[in-house]
């Protein structure tokens with residue numbers, strides 16, 4: 050009984066959190082103040098985030114899913130409009146499209162070595178109903194944005210980025226999230242920057258930003274905080290909005306996490322580079338993005354691709370027995386029950402191959418040298434004993 054309900058104790062978990070006294074102090078300061086919901090601390094977090102990304106505006110929201118939903122609401126989608134997006138993503142990417150009444154149209158990924166949405170696949174799916182292209186920078190590595198930007202411009206379709214994996218990732222000198230009209234981030238607990246739950250939308254467009262600020266707070270034209278600060282103006286409601294606000298407790302955490310983000314990303318890259326070096330010689334293993342040099346990723350996760358789906362269970366089990374936790378990013382969205390019902394018979398061959406052969410290895414900034422060495426050693430022996438036999 051007890052052993053069943055106990056969480057597994059991993060020698061190396063997939064991900065680990067480490068909050069320092071500076072995060073605890075920042076949160077405590079807000080709790081001891083007289084304002085804990087969305088206020089000045091959230092404004093500071095937004096302006097710092099915008100500054101680090103080089104975007105004009107950043108609008109903090111309750112989650113990455115809320116960011117995606119609001120970004121799409123801001124595009125005035127109508128029922129039966131189409132949004133082209135990857136199936137190789139977290140389910141929230143496509144769910145956010147469905148919330149608006151529009152229809153996700155799934156495009157395949159480029160290859161198992163470049164598991165980001167394929168520009169050719171996008172172009173083949175464009176119809177008069179296509180109202181947006183929603184890309185996702187898998188693992189924090191930028192999509193083929195030159196090609197996607199060019200075709201989007203040719204067809205006059207806005208590009209929205211699901212940059213949940215990609216805070217501070219770079220593409221041709223610009224940050225991920227600033228490469229399209231709107232960029233969406235998640236600050237869920239396992240992301241590179243966390244506020245426990247939270248999200249952000251960035252944009253250079255003044256009108257979009259103003260509208261997103263109203264939409265996240267019931268469509269109201271002024272905020273409780275403005276009235277608290279002395280504004281006498283009553284609020285009006287301009288359109289149907291949501292309660293997707295962030296709060297100052299989370300924003301305080303976000304400010305400290307943002308200060309650490311580039312160091313943490315640098316550490317993630319060192320670990321990912323150590324893995325790449327150690328696994329380079331393993332016959333048949335595909336390490337996505339190696340040799341592409343399309344930009345600087347934020348190394349959100351470390352994916353490895355097995356030569357065949359049949360190899361995965363044994364490989365994962367060997368790692369589990371040696372205390373190494375793994376995951377799969379992602380089971381393709383179109384293969385979930387709910388989506389199978391909407392898209393019976395849809396096939397995305399490259400996405401399906403990737404989804405059945407991928408294994409995500411542990412990667413987090415506070416990994417110790419011993420943990421890194423253990424993972425590399427266990428993966429190498431698993432490969433020799435279970436995969437290459």
Ligand SMILES: *Cc1c(COP(=O)(O)O)cnc(C)c1O
Nearest residue numbers: 112113114139141213235236237
């Ligand atoms: C985490 C994530 C989301 C959703 O973010 P939440 O903050 O959990 O709502 C969306 N898309 C991708 C790619 C993600 O990784």
